[in-house]
Amino acid sequence: MKKYDFIVVGGGMSGICAAISAARNGVKTALVHNRPVLGGNASSEVKVSINGAGRVGNFRHAMESGVILEILLKNKKINVGHSFNILDHINWEFIKNESNIDLYLNTSMMSANVENDEIKSIKVFQVTTQKEFELAADLFCDTTGDANLAYEAGADYIIGHEARSTYNESLAPEEATKHTMGSTLLFTTRDLGKPVKFKRPEWAYEMTKEYIGRRCVHELSNGYWWCEVGGDDELSTTENAEEIRDELIKYAYGIFDYIKNSGDYPEAENLMLDWFGAVPGKRESRRIIGDYVLNQNDLEAHRRFSDTVAYGGWGMDDHTVGGIRAEFFKKANNKNEKGTIWHPVTDVYTIPYRSLYSRNIKNLYAGGRCLSVSHMALSSTRVIGTCSVIGQAIGTGAAIATKYKILPREVNEHMKELQQLLIKDDAYLPFIKTEDKEDLISNTACKITTSSYQENCGPEMVNSDFARRIYDDENAWISQQMAEDGEFIKVDFEQTTPIKEVVLRFDPDFNRTVATSIAETHRNRQVEEMPYQLIRDYKIEFFKDGEKVKELEVDDNYQRVNKHYVELDVDSIKITILKNYGDPYARICDLRVY
Ligand SMILES: Cc1cc2nc3c(=O)[nH]c(=O)nc-3n(C[C@H](O)[C@H](O)[C@H](O)COP(=O)(O)OP(=O)(O)OC[C@H]3O[C@@H](n4cnc5c(N)ncnc54)[C@H](O)[C@@H]3O)c2cc1C
Numbered sequence: 001m002k003k004y005d006f007i008v009v010g011g012g013m014s015g016i017c018a019a020i021s022a023a024r025n026g027v028k029t030a031l032v033h034n035r036p037v038l039g040g041n042a043s044s045e046v047k048v049s050i051n052g053a054g055r056v057g058n059f060r061h062a063m064e065s066g067v068i069l070e071i072l073l074k075n076k077k078i079n080v081g082h083s084f085n086i087l088d089h090i091n092w093e094f095i096k097n098e099s100n101i102d103l104y105l106n107t108s109m110m111s112a113n114v115e116n117d118e119i120k121s122i123k124v125f126q127v128t129t130q131k132e133f134e135l136a137a138d139l140f141c142d143t144t145g146d147a148n149l150a151y152e153a154g155a156d157y158i159i160g161h162e163a164r165s166t167y168n169e170s171l172a173p174e175e176a177t178k179h180t181m182g183s184t185l186l187f188t189t190r191d192l193g194k195p196v197k198f199k200r201p202e203w204a205y206e207m208t209k210e211y212i213g214r215r216c217v218h219e220l221s222n223g224y225w226w227c228e229v230g231g232d233d234e235l236s237t238t239e240n241a242e243e244i245r246d247e248l249i250k251y252a253y254g255i256f257d258y259i260k261n262s263g264d265y266p267e268a269e270n271l272m273l274d275w276f277g278a279v280p281g282k283r284e285s286r287r288i289i290g291d292y293v294l295n296q297n298d299l300e301a302h303r304r305f306s307d308t309v310a311y312g313g314w315g316m317d318d319h320t321v322g323g324i325r326a327e328f329f330k331k332a333n334n335k336n337e338k339g340t341i342w343h344p345v346t347d348v349y350t351i352p353y354r355s356l357y358s359r360n361i362k363n364l365y366a367g368g369r370c371l372s373v374s375h376m377a378l379s380s381t382r383v384i385g386t387c388s389v390i391g392q393a394i395g396t397g398a399a400i401a402t403k404y405k406i407l408p409r410e411v412n413e414h415m416k417e418l419q420q421l422l423i424k425d426d427a428y429l430p431f432i433k434t435e436d437k438e439d440l441i442s443n444t445a446c447k448i449t450t451s452s453y454q455e456n457c458g459p460e461m462v463n464s465d466f467a468r469r470i471y472d473d474e475n476a477w478i479s480q481q482m483a484e485d486g487e488f489i490k491v492d493f494e495q496t497t498p499i500k501e502v503v504l505r506f507d508p509d510f511n512r513t514v515a516t517s518i519a520e521t522h523r524n525r526q527v528e529e530m531p532y533q534l535i536r537d538y539k540i541e542f543f544k545d546g547e548k549v550k551e552l553e554v555d556d557n558y559q560r561v562n563k564h565y566v567e568l569d570v571d572s573i574k575i576t577i578l579k580n581y582g583d584p585y586a587r588i589c590d591l592r593v594y
Pocket residue numbers: 009010011012013014015032033034035039040041042048049050051052107108109110143144145146148149183184185186225280281282283367368369370382383384385387
């Protein structure tokens with residue numbers, strides 16, 4: 001039996017970020033995923049676009065950084081046509097690049113072997129090889145969406161809406177229910193450039209104007225989140241997943257028939273159905289119970305937890321129980337009835353570490369949409385960007401647990417170390433400042449000068465408490481209009497200093513999505529190439545005794561975080577920004593030297 005430090009089950013974006021974060025911090029990791037491609041709902045099998053703490057169109061500089069941003073920037077650079085298949089392979093490449101990760105695709109976790117409230121091993125079945133085998137680890141992470149590992153291991157979990165009194169949530173129903181949000185099959189269409197007929201298959205439901213009613217058919221190129229089934233009294237999103245898929249096919253074909261043949265959408269004349277999802281995207285099922293259950297009140301108060309390890313900010317987007325089968329869908333004129341109700345979250349809120357591990361299975365983390373949150377909180381935390389930063393927090397927590405040979409709960413004793421490691425790995429933890437004891441700029445005598453700068457964005461801002469814009473504070477060095485030969489920032493150490501690494505963080509515009517999407521409206525909000533502010537070409541010069549001892553040149557950069565490894569004794573380092581993707585100013589959010 002193969003043994004790991006950490007096994008992640010479920011290779012959606014949350015599981016990917018958990019595995020990568022752990023592996024990069026030295027943890028021997030296995031990623032077990034039951035599908036042929038990585039990404040979960042963000043894969044080519046489902047095609048959901050990655051949103052996060054900023055609502056689309058109102059990002060409030062809240063876009064996630066860390067591993068998810070690294071993946072998305074690479075994707076933005078090379079996947080210009082918004083192909084989800086290419087995104088699948090970028091995810092695959094990111095995992096394959098980590099020597100500390102063994103990837104098991106097409107491999108389903110079947111059961112867990114638990115002793116003394118700890119998972120010792122899991123049984124898995126790999127469908128492509130027809131092999132059943134067992135994998136052991138000290139720590140496990142459930143990012144299956146459905147909390148399948150937690151369920152198999154006997155972890156405490158909840159499903160459905162809590163009663164209002166449970167967490168004193170004003171938006172929760174009076175009585176608890178087993179209701180969840182439903183599942184959806186998306187589709188895309190193609191314009192053939194000539195009229196094309198569509199005949200509704202006999203098995204597809206006939207959709208009437210009454211039924212479609214006020215549903216938002218805002219685009220004909222793809223459809224439709226509100227074609228949603230399950231989570232009501234009849235169909236559970238886990239136990240009836242197969243029936244739900246069949247129902248969704250019948251509804252979605254019916255909707256397309258209405259679009260093609262009702263006469264309400266003459267612009268659909270040339271459209272054919274091009275791609276149709278086979279794996280219903282799920283929104284909600286089981287959630288584990290951890291040491292803390294994040295709830296509506298925390299989100300509304302933008303609560304700042306002392307054990308903050310992640311954050312969210314999407315509104316509470318609480319879909320109507322029953323989805324397309326709900327009675328209101330037949331009452332097209334009832335303007336108060338909607339497919340979802342948005343309850344505002346007016347600023348980012350934080351997510352505590354205590355919500356990321358099981359309260360009774362001692363070595364089990366749970367991320368993505370099966371973490372320890374109430375139904376109301378899940379209606380916000382479930383977006384993929386938030387699931388991803390939760391994954392990064394878990395992977396980094398697992399690194400601390402592995403380092404000290406302790407259990408997830410005991411990592412609470414090392415909270416500051418965990419938070420600072422997350423920040424070092426470019427996670428954003430609202431209100432938690434960088435305290436980097438190893439950084440030579442903040443810990444030795446040196447002077448920073450620049451070719452030019454703007455008010456409040458002077459040289460010292462390149463090594464400040466936060467490495468990104470927060471509200472109106474840029475927290476960056478920003479030059480005046482860029483000169484022909486670039487703009488520079490220079491660090492002069494008082495004494496000759498041995499250095500090993502220079503880390504630069506650039507500005508990817510935290511206010512604008514860069515994710516792949518099937519929706520034109522979503523794509524149209526993006527810049528065509530890379531974010532304007534991001535630095536493309538730059539050079540780093542290293543000096544000793546007035547002589548240049550080394551020069552590094554970087555062309556065509558597309559990442560926010562750039563690490564340069566050197567072994568040098570230096571008196572000064574000069575970084576010259578030569579080109580960005582269109583902004584008139586040079587910007588560096590953060591500069592560290594080790
Ligand atoms: C139609 C639709 C529209 C949505 N719109 C948005 C949106 O616009 N933006 C947004 O950010 N979010 C959106 N969401 C929500 C979001 O997609 C999910 O909440 C999110 O994907 C959850 O991420 P996850 O990593 O927890 O799980 P998933 O993405 O579901 O990934 C979990 C993976 O684990 C695998 N798995 C399950 N069981 C096992 C097992 N036993 N062994 C191995 N692997 C297993 C699953 O196959 C799955 O691929 C939408 C969801 C749907 C369905």
